[in-house]
Amino acid sequence: MILDSITDIFGGIVASAFGGLDILLQSLLWLMVLDVIAGSAVAVYLRKSRKTRSGGFSWVVFRKGVVQKLMMLAVVIVANLIDTALAMEMLRQVVCLFYIAEEALSVLDNAERLGLPLPRKLVQVLQVLEEETGSEEYDDEVLDSVRKKAK
Secondary structure (H helix, E strand, O other): OHHHHHHHHHHHHHHHHHOOOOHHHHHHHHHHHHHHHHHHHHHHHHOOOOOOOOOOOOHHHHHHHHHHHHHHHHHHHHHHHHHHHOOOOOHHHHHHHHHHHHHHHHHHHHHHHOOOOOOHHHHHHHHHHHHHHOOOOOOOHHHHHHHHHHO
């Protein structure tokens, strides 16, 4: 009974802070988990990480990535607070879509490094989403590599 109360309180805090656990937030959370797993696999098994000189796994880089993902969630909370203060329902959605596109492109980049073929339509949809949300982080060799594979 106490555990149920604690779970209810935690759920209420999360719902309030993030604006609910809708499909956008669920998608973002799953993509974050997949990106950590895929990025770690590329670094550990292939030693082809773009984040270290050796291409191998680094706990420092891993921790930095986790902190960045936590900050993404903080930005979602900020967007939700602004939406709530202004009685809107737009900013949080845009922020979630922005980070969904970023995380999905990173997962695809890691999948490509692991030797998987990429579905052309999926890459095209992510490119449109990336352009619409103003993402510029992957406008370098990573996105170019993913785009070439999709053509």
